[in-house]
Amino acid sequence: MPYVKIQITREGATREQKARLIRGATDLLVNVLGKDPATTFVVIEEIETDHWGVAGETVTVLRERAGRPRQ
Amino acid sequence: MPYVKIQITREGATREQKARLIRGATDLLVNVLGKDPATTFVVIEEIETDHWGVAGETVTVLRERAGRPRQ
Amino acid sequence: MPYVKIQITREGATREQKARLIRGATDLLVNVLGKDPATTFVVIEEIETDHWGVAGETVTVLRERAGRPRQ
Amino acid sequence: MPYVKIQITREGATREQKARLIRGATDLLVNVLGKDPATTFVVIEEIETDHWGVAGETVTVLRERAGRPRQ
Amino acid sequence: MPYVKIQITREGATREQKARLIRGATDLLVNVLGKDPATTFVVIEEIETDHWGVAGETVTVLRERAGRPRQ
Amino acid sequence: MPYVKIQITREGATREQKARLIRGATDLLVNVLGKDPATTFVVIEEIETDHWGVAGETVTVLRERAGRPRQ
Numbered sequence: 001m002p003y004v005k006i007q008i009t010r011e012g013a014t015r016e017q018k019a020r021l022i023r024g025a026t027d028l029l030v031n032v033l034g035k036d037p038a039t040t041f042v043v044i045e046e047i048e049t050d051h052w053g054v055a056g057e058t059v060t061v062l063r064e065r066a067g068r069p070r071q
Numbered sequence: 072m073p074y075v076k077i078q079i080t081r082e083g084a085t086r087e088q089k090a091r092l093i094r095g096a097t098d099l100l101v102n103v104l105g106k107d108p109a110t111t112f113v114v115i116e117e118i119e120t121d122h123w124g125v126a127g128e129t130v131t132v133l134r135e136r137a138g139r140p141r142q
Numbered sequence: 143m144p145y146v147k148i149q150i151t152r153e154g155a156t157r158e159q160k161a162r163l164i165r166g167a168t169d170l171l172v173n174v175l176g177k178d179p180a181t182t183f184v185v186i187e188e189i190e191t192d193h194w195g196v197a198g199e200t201v202t203v204l205r206e207r208a209g210r211p212r213q
Numbered sequence: 214m215p216y217v218k219i220q221i222t223r224e225g226a227t228r229e230q231k232a233r234l235i236r237g238a239t240d241l242l243v244n245v246l247g248k249d250p251a252t253t254f255v256v257i258e259e260i261e262t263d264h265w266g267v268a269g270e271t272v273t274v275l276r277e278r279a280g281r282p283r284q
Numbered sequence: 285m286p287y288v289k290i291q292i293t294r295e296g297a298t299r300e301q302k303a304r305l306i307r308g309a310t311d312l313l314v315n316v317l318g319k320d321p322a323t324t325f326v327v328i329e330e331i332e333t334d335h336w337g338v339a340g341e342t343v344t345v346l347r348e349r350a351g352r353p354r355q
Numbered sequence: 356m357p358y359v360k361i362q363i364t365r366e367g368a369t370r371e372q373k374a375r376l377i378r379g380a381t382d383l384l385v386n387v388l389g390k391d392p393a394t395t396f397v398v399i400e401e402i403e404t405d406h407w408g409v410a411g412e413t414v415t416v417l418r419e420r421a422g423r424p425r426q
Contacts, residue, residue, distance in 0.1 A: 001338055003145055003183060003291040006313075007256060013317055015121050019132075020316045022124030025288075028308040032301050033292065039338065041145060041183065042124035043078060050228055053235030053255035054285055054323065061232075072196055074149040074358055074396060077171075084175055086263055090274075091174045093266030096146075099166040103159050104150065110196065112358060112396065113266035114220060125143055125181065149398060157334055161345075164337030184337035185291060192370055195377030195397035203374075214409055216287055216325060217380075220358040221388065230387050237383040242361075245375045246368055252409065254287060254325065267356055267394065299405055303416075306408030326408035327362060 001039040002029045009059050010046040018044050072110040073100045080130050081117040089115055143181040144171045151201050152188040160186050214252040215242045222272050223259040231257055285323040286313045293343050294330040302328055356394040357384045364414050365401040373399050 004025045013021075022042045029035040049059040075096045093113045100106040120130040146167045164184045171177040191201040217238045235255045242248040262272040288309045306326045313319040333343040359380045377397045384390040404414040 001183060001293065001336065001343065003185070004309075005289040005291075007287040007289075008313075008317065008319075009285065017316050018121055019124075019129055021312060022129055023127045024312040024316065025309065026124060026127035028305060028312065029290075029292075032304045032308065033297055035292075037126045039181070040124075040126065041143065043118055043145070044122040044124075045118070046122070047256055047258075050231055051257040051259070052285065053232075053239060053253075053257075055250045055253065056236045056239035058232055058235055059285065072151065072194065072201065072396065074398070075167075076147040076149075078145040078147075079171075079175065079177075080143065088174050089263055090266075090271055092170060093271055094269045095170040095174065096167065097266060097269035099163060099170065100148075100150075103162045103166065104155055106150075108268045110394070111266075111268065112356065114260055114358070115264040115266075116260070117264070123143065130143065160334055161337075161342055164342055165340045168337060168340035179339045182337075182339065185331055186335040186337075187331075188335070189398055189400075192373055193399040193401070195374075195381060195395075195399075197392045197395065198378045198381035200374055200377055214325060214364065214407065214414065216327070216362040218360040218362075219384075220360075221384075221390075222356065226388055233387045234383060237387065238359075238380065241376060241379040241383065242363075245372050245379065246363065248363075252323070254285060256287070265356065272356065302405055303408075303413055306413055307411045310408060310411035321410045324408075324410065327402055328406040328408075329402075330406070 002033075002035050002041070004029070004040070004042045005045065006042065007045045007047055009049050009052050011049065013046070073104075073106050073112070075100070075111070075113045076116060077113065078116045078118055080120050080123050082120065084117070144175075144177050144183070146171070146182070146184045147187060148184065149187045149189055151191050151194050153191065155188070215246075215248050215254070217242070217253070217255045218258060219255065220258045220260055222262050222265050224262065226259070286317075286319050286325070288313070288324070288326045289329060290326065291329045291331055293333050293336050295333065297330070357388075357390050357396070359384070359395070359397045360400060361397065362400045362402055364404050364407050366404065368401070 025042045026040045029040050052059045096113045097111045123130045167184045168182045171182050194201045238255045239253045242253050265272045309326045310324045313324050336343045380397045381395045384395050407414045
């Protein structure tokens with residue numbers, strides 16, 4: 001009965017991509033540990049880029065500096 | 072000084088129901104472990120049904136398939 | 143399909159008390175929101191008193207100062 | 214490679230204050246434990262006052278009773 | 285810069301299986317969302333079966349009743 | 356009434372260093388947001404290096420490869 005939490009920055013992940021994350025994380029627990037998918041939960045949390053910091057700066061700032069929309 | 076986190080899918084829980092969850096979880100810690108309610112925190116997190124997976128599928132899909140009365 | 147996490151300090155909660163926390167938290171979700179107990183998870187995390195801080199001090203220090211073994 | 218999660222009630226923290234929290238938490242891990250800031254994550258989660266309980270009541274109610282907008 | 289937390293019951297997962305969980309979860313984020321593995325964290329938390337409840341009972345009790353050592 | 360969780364790898368942080376993390380995180384919330392320290396919780400979670408992954412590998416492996424005991 002695993003519980004998986006996936007935290008990502010809110011930067012445009014689509015509903016289809018989220019469904020793939022859920023499918024993939026569930027398959028991982030089933031394949032590696034033989035868990036029952038019926039009691040495997042996966043929760044995705046999207047975090048605003050103003051709310052996620054790396055190296056002491058918000059991802060918002062890091063993205064602006066890199067001139068890069070993506071990670 | 073307990074900390075309780077309650078994650079539920081966002082499917083219409085009312086403000087009154089959330090207040091009952093907070094009251095009930097606090098009472099539980101007070102009654103079972105003698106904790107001080109003044110330092111008992113309860114945090115409710117509502118998760119979109121697209122963001123919660125069970126058995127490899129999103130709750131959105133599970134609800135649609137079930138023709139969904141249930142939560 | 144709720145997920146409840148209960149964090150408490152490691153100060154002697156018994157196996158029976160933990161079972162009551164699990165039962166009580168599950169009943170709460172069933173009674174207030176009509177959740178299915180079969181997909182209600184409750185996870186208890188016990189935290190060392192050296193690892194829990196309130197008011198800027200560890201619970202270890204707070205307990206010593208209060209001369210009180212309990213909360 | 215620390216991960217720091219800061220949960221606060223949603224009561225008007227500004228973007229600048231959040232950036233200071235991220236900077237400060239990162240510096241703390243660097244200064245106390247010598248961690249590499251490049252692999253230090255800080256995530257801020259803002260919780261609605263209806264979703265945060267203390268002493269068995271929501272922060273919304275506590276704020277109304279205190280006639281006080283802030284904490 | 286995703287953060288993935290995998291909570292499982294402590295029931296004998298090997299070091300090699302944990303390494304596969306970490307590899308698999310990282311690959312998932314890279315493949316689905318194009319994330320940089322260098323800033324993808326995966327944290328595994330093993331929870332005692334006395335501390336994990338499903339359907340109002342501890343996994344310890346559920347395992348004993350099922351006469352089954354595994355899931 | 357903030358709640359701060361600090362996850363670090365278990366690599367020899369001392370009791371005194373943990374107390375400094377607790378003090379520092381509390382001060383940060385007080386100084387930046389004017390929070391009341393009496394209702395500011397800080398929880399430190401130490402994670403085994405076998406249970407923490409970066410770039411798809413455990414920290415155990417990364418440390419061995421680097422021939423470096425620390426981060």
